Amino acid sequence: MFHADTCKLCGACIKGCPFIIISTAEAKEEIAKFVKTRDSSLVMKNCAGCGYCNTICPTRSNPADLRKEIRAARIAQAGAGCMALMREDVPENIMTVGLRHRCEEKEEALKKYMNPPKSKAAFYIGCALSYIYTDLNKTKLLDGLPVLGGMKYCCGGYIRNTFGEQEAKFRGEELLKAFRGLGLKKLITFCPECDYMLKKVYPELVVGFDLEIQSIAEYLLEKFPSGEIEFPHRLDMKITLHDSCAWRALNEEIYEAPRKLLELLGAQVVEMKHNRRKSWCCGTPLTAVNPKAAExxxxxxxxxxxxxxxxxxxxxxxxxxxxxxxxxxxxxxVFNITELFQMALGERPPHRISEEMNHMVKNFMQTITANPYLLTKKYRIKNGQLTEC
Ligand code: SF4
Ligand code: SF4
Structure with missing residues (x-):
């Protein structure tokens, strides 16, 4: 939540934003206008919602949340575009479009991810990544753990980002019911947005949300000393980590575990100037609205x-x-960190991220060209219920 009462209108947030190039005087003027009128085309057009400015604000006023709150209020009125809504009852969204490549393999994996057996612990792959990482139920990294994924088990990060906290609470309650139904006490996460929602948001929003949550790096690091999982192949590589924007509100271990584990596996970890909580966003969230800034x-x-x-x-x-x-x-x-762990184990993960990205963009363009009405098709979510605008 943005704290207007503590904000000193110093402009450090806008001045420090990696997407906005502006002088200090202009930044002060812009933030004053934004706070007063809740309108700034400069911020609304260039803000990727990365949260970096929350880490540099001297008064901890959460400036990134101001734009989020304004955006959520606008969406509550006008609805959200169908492509951003990862739900089974939204027929055309970025996931269903993404499914249109290696369809049989994906559908087979998704069937397993969405119908896991009862278990005390599971690997929680989330919605988006389960469409790319269709073979993670075969890796020895996670031997003995069922995999949960697909839109049915989406962590609800998109709901929070699009419709705000109250709607996220409904999603968290639904998920908790599903987890309890499966007998789950512990989840190992793969996606940073899931880390944030399950480690931080739901324990604060949803009564009884007390599952143990570990990122995959935290989980493997804990297993390492016992030799329970053997990593016979050294990662003789110099690697730098691009930390996720979604981790900023989590504890230090989320940043340190992957670094420690990579070093134990033989890699040399080197740091970018902006790292850990102060990592810079890569620009992807702005790709559709401001491709130049994203680039x-x-x-x-x-x-x-x-x-x-x-x-x-x-x-x-x-x-x-x-x-x-x-x-x-x-x-x-560029490797997903889990691919690196798999390589150290001796597996050869398909490293499909570029291939998937190209297909996703191609399928998206084809879908939109054939059905231009999808660009204006919008939905609202209220009290967990979806309605078409
Ligand atoms: S939100 Fe923080 S950084 Fe931005 S103007 Fe206010 S006090 Fe300064
Ligand atoms: S959230 Fe990120 S992109 Fe948005 S204003 Fe802050 S630093 Fe810039």
Whole structure:
């Protein structure tokens, strides 16, 4: 929540934003206007919602939340575009479009992800990534753990970002019921947005949400000393981590666990100038609304990665498409961190992120060209119920 009462209108948030190039005097003027009128085309057009400014605000006033609150209020009135709504009852969304490539393989994996057996612990892959990582139910990294995924088990991050906290609460309650039905006490997460929703948002919003949540790096790091999982292949690589924007409100361990584990596996971890809680966003969230700003942000982030001398960037969020695209232009490899753990185990993960990204964009363009009405098709969610606008 934005705290107007503590904000000193110093402008540091806008001045420090990686997407907005502006003088200090202009930044002060802009934030004063934004706070007073709740309107700033500059911020609304250039803000990726990355939360970086929350980490640099000297009064901890949460400036990033101001834009989120304004956006949620606008969407409550006008509705949200169908593509952003990862729900089974929204027939055309970014996930259903993404499914139209390697369809049989995806459908087979999704059937398993959406119908897991009862268990005390499970690997929670989330919605978006279960469409890309269709083979994660075979990895030995997670032996013995059922995988939960697909839209049925979406963590609800999109609901919180689009419709606000109250609606997220409904989603959290639904999920808790489903987890209890499966007998779950512990979830191992794959996606940073799921980390945020399950570790931070739901325990504060939903009564009784007390499951133990560990990121995959935290889980594997804990297993490492016992030798329960053996990693016979050293990762002889210099790697830099692109930390997820979704982690900013979590504790230090979310940042340290992947670093410690990569080093134990033989990698040399080198740091970009902006790292951990102060990591810069790669620009992807702005791709549709302001492609130039998105491109520029990806360029800056890849330049920081190149300056470290790393051979590869490790990401946790596969939504970082802009980073991936820009890095590949510079012949810098990008791996999901789980792929690196799989490689250390001796597996050969398909490393499909670029392929999936290209198909997703192609399918999206084809779908929109064939059905232009989808660009204006909107829905509202109120008290957990979906209605078409
Ligand atoms: S939100 Fe923080 S950084 Fe931004 S103007 Fe207010 S006090 Fe300064
Ligand atoms: S949330 Fe990120 S993109 Fe938005 S104003 Fe803050 S720093 Fe800039």
């Amino acid at each position: 520029k942000a990806a360029e800056k982030r890849v330049a920081e990665a190149m300056a470290t001398g790393a051979q590869a960037i490790a990401i946790s969020c596969n939504g970082c498409f802009a980073l991936n695209r820009k890095a590949s232009e510079k012949n810098l490899d």
